[in-house]
Amino acid sequence: MSALRVGIVGATGAVGETLLRVLEERHVPLAHVAAFGSRGRSAAVRYGGELLDVHATTGEALADRDVVFFAGGESLGEAFIAELAARGIYCIDNNATFRLHDDIPLIVPEINAATLERRHHILPVGNCTAILLALALAPIRDVAGLREVVVSTYQAASGAGRAGLDELDNAQRALALGEPEDPARVFPAPLARNVVPQIGSFDADGWSGEERKVAAEMQKMLGLPALHVSATCVRVPVRTAHAESIVVRTERPTDLPTLRAAFERAPGIRFHPEGIVTPREVEGRDEVHVARLRADGAEGTRFALWCTGDQLRKGAATNAVQLLELLLARGFLG
Known part of the structure; x- marks a missing residue:
């Protein structure tokens, strides 16, 4: 025992x-x-x-x-x-x-x-967003290396804790009933029926605190401190699952069959070779779901993909x- x-x-x-x-x-x-x-x-x-x-x-x-x-x-x-x-x-x-x-x-x-x-x-x-991103990128790193990552994130209200969930729920309820909506306190702007392109304070160069965290922490997780990462982090009116739209440039040429095979065998990943997967579908689950993998050009070094995962769980x-x-x-x- x-x-x-x-x-x-x-x-x-x-x-x-x-x-x-x-x-x-x-x-x-x-x-x-x-x-x-x-x-x-x-x-x-x-x-x-x-x-x-x-x-x-x-x-x-x-x-x-x-x-x-x-x-x-x-x-x-x-x-x-x-x-x-x-x-x-x-x-x-x-x-x-x-x-x-x-x-x-x-x-x-x-x-x-x-x-x-x-x-x-x-x-x-x-950081929850960095964890999901690192898991989605690790299979690509392992087969072709990584030179550059550009990511736009779509982050759930739960990333701001219970207060964020409550603010979203209360605002959605008020709008549905035609009642006055309380001013936003947790988020920089009302989140219900909206997207808010700010998570954390902006620095002198215009990057938010969340964008800096995602880049630096993901580099550390992957062991790639020199990797160029450009993140735009956006809060969206969903409950607990984040999503990310990712474009990568690899160190070495590869192809879609090789990447698909890498995702299929990667621990912690649920790969969707066809169709889409949405944040609401993955709430309450532990895997990071990867879909919409595609090549961006014919040179074999640029690829795009989509991932989503529950930030309260795996994140x-x-x-x-x-x-x-x-x-x-x-x-x-x-």
């Missing part, structure tokens, strides 16, 4: 609740699960067929855990992770704080699991649980 004790900080949020669900679905062997938040609440989240109390997050309360997932705000992670990691507690963090540190791996297990070492007690989960909670499974498989726990 497992003696593994796990904590989830931010358990009442969209990612936290999904983490609890994924842990249960994947039958991860755990001795005890404790839920934490900014304040205590009774019977606030569900795991293993039971309602769990949520405890106020303190260093003392987290200190008896073997692994702590951080699914809440960055301030909670910054307050506790370094100290917990120094004590030998593995911290799996869904926030951006540690993702680009040189001595900390940014792991998508299907792509770069080999970068994990026992000493890595801080394990960030990458966040599922990737986090896979990191725990990787720690177990390597014998670093228990």
